[in-house]
Amino acid sequence: MYENPDGVMIGLEVHVQLNKLKTKIFCGCATDYHKDPPNSHVCPVCLGLPGSLPVINKKAVEAAIKVGLALNCRIEEYTQFYRKNYYYPDLPKGFQISQYDFPIASKGQIIIEGEDGELIVRITRAHLEEDPGRLVHEGTIDRSKYTLIDYNRSGMALLEIVSDPDLRSPKEARRYLDKLRNILEYLDVFDGDLEGALRVDANISIMGGQRAEIKNISSHKGAERALLFEIVRQKNVVRRGGVVVQETRHFDEAREITLSMRTKEEAHDYRYFPEPDLMPLKVSGWAPEIKETLPELPDARRMRFIKQYGITDDQAKSLTGELVWADYYEQVLKIYENEYGEKLDPKFAAAWINDYLKGEMNYRGSTLTYAVGKVSHHLIWHEYTVAILGLLKHEKITDDNAVIIFRNLLDSPRGGSDWRPVKKAADSAENYVMRILEEKGLLKVEGDIVETAAFEAINENPQAVADYKAGKEKALNSLVGAVMKKTKGGADARKVREILLVKLG
Amino acid sequence: MWAGINELMERIHASSSEEVVSEYFERIESSKLNAFITLSKESALLRAREIDSKAHDGSLAGIPVAIKDNISTKGTLTTCGSRILTGYVPPYDAHVIEKLKGAGAVIIGKTNMDEFAMGTSTETSFFGAARNPWDLERVPGGSSGGSAAAVAGGEVPIALGSDTGGSVRCPASFCGVVGLKPTYGVVSRYGLVSYANSLEQIGPFATNVRDVAALFDVIAGYDARDSTSVQREMNYSSELRNEVSGLRIGIPEEYFGEGTDENVEKAVRNGIHTLEDLGADLAEVKMPHTKYALSAYYIIAMSEASSNLARFDGMRYGLRTDDSDWHTTFSQVRAAGFGDEVKRRILLGTYALSAGYHDKYYLKALRVRTLIKQDFERAFRDVDVLITPTMPYPAFRLGEKIDDPLSLYLADVDTVPINLAGVPSISVPCGFSQGLPIGMQIIGRHFDEAAILRAAYTFEENTDFHTRRPGGI
Amino acid sequence: MIGKKDLEHMAWLSRLELSGEDKERYTPKLNSVLDYFSELDEIDTDGIEPAYHVLPVSNVFREDEVSVPTCSLSQEEALSNSPKKQDGFFKAPRMM
């Protein structure tokens, strides 16, 4: 049992930008503004010009229902938009169109791996609202002499997902966020790699005290850091005999601290009332049909991977933990079968794809989406993976060869896009990989060349030979190493060892 | 001057739109009415010449029209009668402006109004009060006072206003012209700067019912950019007939109560009997919640307004004062930009929505609104239209009520229930009291503009009140 | 009845800077209106649904299609009315 010694209670409000929609929530402005100049994706509606009126994007409502269902929420029979009245420079109308009573979805749950096993985190509600604009400060928010506003983001559809205060540590908070993001990606409603795609406000209290609300958290790592800082801060307040006050704090991502937004501001009073310019929604009837279209979600897919492929729980968790890896793994299995007319051992594939390739990419700070996204024809990655695994399987290349060729792909300036797209090549991916290995002098080395290298290695390392003959088994390793060096890693280390043993008698 | 659309059409065909439009500008330029905030002479003449060169296509081809200054016009200042919109030029046209342009109308300018349509007299305008053509010392009514005064003064044949609680019908009544408040949802509000979204509609003014119907035909219709817009295809002009036999007219006594001027009551009752003589049937109806309409209306309107007007902070458009921190700057911009009446309504609306008072005021008012709607539904089971005075009295003097907001609010007692129920209503001239016009209000069922237009048209065809013109201008 | 404190709170919520004189002038006027509104206390509205909208319409949507040119403004148009701007941004005062 997890003791939770500081009585930490954390609830998260996650703002998910439904950035896979083509348009904003209440106007026809395109959502692909991320690379464009400020205030270039705006219209009278999202700029809040006098006289403009909102109209609800149907797909945004569908996406919200989809997420609600995936989080095991109830979809409300009657739902409507409200105005949340408050002032802030990023808010072009002086109110935000949001939901209040009757949110679109409520009372759901997410299961995460907690400090002591499975933890059910209750979802209070999920509701739709519009994103405010983006504020740019010169330096930090507290020192900037002015504020710049970009309304490209204004009016993006946001789904605010609110959890009960069921999380007991920053680690659990991070896992909750990982899991939520994972689910959202499976649902194809959101691209988490885009700036501002997921933003978090965290409510945290310790030992039954007042809670602080931390705003401006923009990453999972940030959430963990902010909460760690906040626990220490609140503990210090208590230790000095003080009382934690209920307040809003701003997370300074660069300094990894939270700052009190200390102003003489009086308590907020949002004066919610139904948005008169929008009609109510009666959309619970859509739920059964949308439910039919829900994809296999991460937990289900993990269980299936274990059962169907016999891979380990860790491997299954790791692969299904990111949609792009789970898809990649299964696609490689499928393409291999098409290509070779035989099944690829899924455990062998998991060892290479999960244990090796994923680690290699993590080490480089690269992601599969990034690598795949960089090459124009993403099949290059899949086809080469299949080719490399095929060559390995048929013992035409060595493990070392495979590692080298994967690294070559990862390190090539355009992530492999300078490699020939397989589909366009006259010959097979396999031939192409072989030729590259050959050109680079990396091809698997066999026969006389290995024999010669072994002979040379024995002659050049008399000390090692003597040590081995004196019973030091480890000395053989340095001889194997010498042969591998001479063959530039192209020889099969197991075979080199056999040859050396024969030669040494 | 005071020519109707048909007569103007003939003159345009005989000479040109440019000539007709120029004549109107001459009259406006020597006017004492202060009916306009912005004149678009150059673009209007350009447009007139363009239409002259193109065979006068469209139902309003070459006809001058004036627009209340809370309706967005691309490229032309839109002030809402407020200092806070200093210099604001909308980058888009309201739906009704697109429609007017499509029909070939020539927009000659933007008319004076109470600041953000908050008033019954056009005295709260930052640009000074507009005047009543029948007596320059009297108010033209409000909030669309500029549009009504311009039509009554012969400065434009047709004009648009907006009606949140009577803002078309009140000035129509005070100025002796015809004004229509359509069923909620029939005219798109896209581009109309909101005062109270759930109550208001854009409506037409003219000197006669036929022209009101012609202008209404142009602006009515579905618009996907307004979620409250309703899909209904109608040609209202073709519904006009000099015929009321069998029409069942309801007379709600609650509208003839205390505070109604004797002459007004007499004129309206005479009007009703005129229609009776023409074959209509009369019935008394009970509308027991009428008394509470005024409070319910003002609470709802102020609540919505307090939120609608939050966007005016000087960041994206309009007035900007010197910068300090954002909170102070917002407060100073708004203090400098809004007039007293607007500030009072924002404060009261904020109060009515605030924690602790929301249920007592805002929610209560919405429940009362349901009761008032039900009064209308019940009445319309037995009758086709209702007839009442538009205003309880004729135009009052400038300055007479401006320092007493409540007495000004009370003037709206006969018009606000209609907005609460969302039904259509028209005001037509039905008499005079000491030289000042009196308006008769004809109210219909949801979407039954045809019935009230026909009743109004028949009344007009059989009386001559609408043909009288003010002399002293 | 609105007292000085209430008035100041409403003014803060609605970002309206009021002078001492404004407060003096406004208070009796606001209170006479509120006093009038209290007539609503007379009616029993228990069980009566609030009428948020006058027409019984629901589910009004637009399709997820980019609307050009009816919708989008260029950066220049977007900023054309801005009293203060810089590098394509609207320029607002400092935050603190």
Ligand SMILES: [Zn+2]
């Ligand atoms: Zn937009």
